Amino acid sequence: MRRVLIANRGEVALRVIRACRELEVESVAVYSQADESALHVRKADHSINIGKAAARFSYLNPDVLIDAARRSGADAVHPGYGFLSENAEFARRCSDAELIWIGPPAEAIAQMGDKAAARKLAAQADVPIVPGTEGTVAPEQVLATAEEIGYPVMLKAAAGGGGKGIRVARDGDELRDCVTVAAREARAAFGDPALYLEKLLVTPRHVEIQVLADTHGNVIHLYERECSLQRRRQKLLEESPSPALDPATRESMAAAAVRLAGAAGYTNAGTVEFLLDETGAFHFIEMNTRIQVEHPVTEMVTGVDLVKEQLRIAAGERLAFGQEGISLHGAAIEFRITAEDPDADFRPSPGQITGLELPGGPGVRLDTALYAGYTVPPFYDSLIAKLIVWGRDRQEAIARGRRALEEFAIDGIDTTIPFHLHILEHSGFRRGEYHTDYLADLALG
DSSP: OOEEEEOOOHHHHHHHHHHHHHTTOEEEEEEOGGGTTOHHHHHSSEEEEOOOSSGGGTTTOHHHHHHHHHHHTOSEEEOOSSTTTTOHHHHHHHHHTTOEESSSOHHHHHHHHSHHHHHHHHHHTTOOBOSBOSSOOOGGGHHHHHHHHOSSEEEEETTOOTTOSEEEESSHHHHHHHHHHHHHHHHHHHSOOOEEEEEOOSSOEEEEEEEEEOTTSOEEEEEEEEEEEEETTEEEEEEESOTTOOHHHHHHHHHHHHHHHHHTTOOEEEEEEEEEOTTSOEEEEEEEOSOOTTHHHHHHHHOOOHHHHHHHHHTTOOOSSOGGGOOOOSEEEEEEEESEEGGGTTEEOOEEOOEEEOOOSTTEEEEEOOOTTOEEOSSSOOEEEEEEEEESSHHHHHHHHHHHHHHOEEESSOOSHHHHHHHHTOHHHHTTOOOTTHHHHTTOO
């Protein structure tokens, strides 16, 4: 692997550029017209314009990305997260173009991206799943199936992910009203109207296991991340270790994730996501076939550079360590800082950064592509920075997070920094006693 094209933008593109530089691999940044002055363009070894600002013409356009790889002389593609990172057809087309795909095989992306197929594979691998349909369900069968499962239920897009394409129904009337709408939304968002039903667990915890697998049959886990602090099923804050897991549950959940990755023939980095119910039982919900936004949390508590491992695995190397070489050290929390106004129902707040003061000090990491004078464009996801803190224990991590957030000043736009400071003062969060509906119960989400 000599030169990597990064099919993404912003802080994740910058993150991959840094990993490439440490491995002495050249990087190629791509950018739309809206990102001509973006930091990832400045920091890459090479850069190439891929067209108009709208993502469908640039970052979501496989043709222009593969053409950019050819024109730049890249021999590999890293998709980052979002955009085409979990698009099996894009992965396949990169491989067909003799480009090294820095991620799992297209077949694994397709299998795990089909939520119904992933549930079936999980059951075969003896991984607990949430009660629901074994495969997709026809619209005319939805009501009868829901009666068998028991309300409340979740109607989910089979090809969905990232909290999208989901409808909740607490009775037959509510379910009947949302079937047609859900199928239409699934087709619009994912190009596939197929749906499946799943039992809705009330106030569960959302816990995920990070896995790595090489092309030589080695699969390991890097423990868990707690992702329960969410707004409308979108994660806002993540931490590791999870305050909800005891050692036995942690071991069982991690072993289940490794089994599933092995059963899928998985390679590279991936995340197996579970719901933890009020009894302490865990249930598989999906697998994310890419590097996660929250991967720095795992890096902070294990000392493993996940992006560099992605590059090494894609180059055909064996994992440099076995499971016995991975252990948890201290506690880490990631705060997703977005260009949104939390006092106006998280309304997007693009615009120019007129002033910027960055946090620092022991145990503080900031992943961002911001700089004073940069204009946050309105065309893409509102994530603009990830503040990650580490402490010897959870209480020190919380205290360090508060201190770092107080140091972090972004002028010119609204951000979620005040929201995160507010969350840190809530007793439920400080005790580690929160769930996926915690913000809604507090009327903060």
